[in-house]
Amino acid sequence: MPRKNKERFQNKRLAKMKQMGLDGLNRAEIGRRFGVSRELVRLILGNCKQVRKLCLWCDQWFVAPKAHPNIPGCSTSCSYMWRKYGMSQIEFNRTSLNVALNRITTKIAPPNADGCWEWRGYCNTVTGYGVTVWQGKYWSLHRLIYTLTIGEIPQKLCILHHCDNRKCVNPQHLYIGTQADNMRDREIRDRGNRSHRFSPSDIADIRKVYQSNKDLPELSSRYGVGADTILALVMKKTYQSRYPGRLLTDLMVKRVRDLYSGGNHTRKSLAIMYRVSICTMGHILHGRNAYQDIP
Numbered sequence: 001m002p003r004k005n006k007e008r009f010q011n012k013r014l015a016k017m018k019q020m021g022l023d024g025l026n027r028a029e030i031g032r033r034f035g036v037s038r039e040l041v042r043l044i045l046g047n048c049k050q051v052r053k054l055c056l057w058c059d060q061w062f063v064a065p066k067a068h069p070n071i072p073g074c075s076t077s078c079s080y081m082w083r084k085y086g087m088s089q090i091e092f093n094r095t096s097l098n099v100a101l102n103r104i105t106t107k108i109a110p111p112n113a114d115g116c117w118e119w120r121g122y123c124n125t126v127t128g129y130g131v132t133v134w135q136g137k138y139w140s141l142h143r144l145i146y147t148l149t150i151g152e153i154p155q156k157l158c159i160l161h162h163c164d165n166r167k168c169v170n171p172q173h174l175y176i177g178t179q180a181d182n183m184r185d186r187e188i189r190d191r192g193n194r195s196h197r198f199s200p201s202d203i204a205d206i207r208k209v210y211q212s213n214k215d216l217p218e219l220s221s222r223y224g225v226g227a228d229t230i231l232a233l234v235m236k237k238t239y240q241s242r243y244p245g246r247l248l249t250d251l252m253v254k255r256v257r258d259l260y261s262g263g264n265h266t267r268k269s270l271a272i273m274y275r276v277s278i279c280t281m282g283h284i285l286h287g288r289n290a291y292q293d294i295p
Contacts, residue, residue, distance in 0.1 A: 127166070
C-alpha cells in the first residue's frame, strides 16, 4: 500500500475509533469490553482483510481470513464434521434418518389378515411392546411410529391400539388417549388384574367346600383356575382377610387354641413354637384385636 494511502487509512481508522469512544485502546482491550474476538474487532475497524463465507457444515455465514480462504467451517468442530462426513449437517441428518427408518422397517412384518404391522424385533418382557433406540433414547415402538408419521404426543397422554395387538405399529391402528381411556380399554378387553376375579361370596364358598372335602381338582375345574390358585385362596395367601396384620391363618389359630385347651402347652411355649410374641399369642387365644372374628 502506498504511504499516502496508508496514512489516509490510518487516519480514517483513528477517527472511527474516536467516534466510537475507543481511542487509546488496543484490539484486545476492545474485544474484552464488548466480549468479541480480536479478529472481529479488526473487521469492525477496517484493519483486516477478511472473506465472508458460508459454513459448509451448519450453513451459517462467517468471516474467514483472506490468507486462509479454504476453511470449510465457521469453527473447529464444524470443519471437523465436514471433513469427516463430506456433507452438510442437514444432509447428514436426512441420511441418518433414512438409515434409522430402514433399520426399523426391516424388522416390521408384512400386514396380516387384520392389517397389523407386527414388530419382529425386541419386545419388553413385562409390557409386551416393541422397544428400539432412536437418537440415543429408548422408545416404545408404537409411540415412535406415531410421532414420526402423525405428530408429537402431548405430555401425560398415551397411545392406544384399536386392534388390541401390542406388537402392531400400523399408524392407522393407533390413536391418542388419556390414562383413564387406557384403563377403560384394558377392562373392556379383560386384561385387568386377574387376581380379583372372585367375589367375596365365591371365596367363602371355595373355603367352605375345601374344608369339607379338600378336593382341589374339583374346585379348580369348577372355577377354571389352577389347583395352586385354589390352595392360595384357602390359605389366604392371595386374598387377604379383613385384618392384613394377622400373623397366623384361621386354621393355624384354631390349631393353637386346641393345643392350649388341651393343657399340654402354655402361652409362652406356643408363642415360641409359632414365632410370635407372648402378647400376640394372648390376642390369638382370647380372640382380641385382629383375631376377634375367628370362632
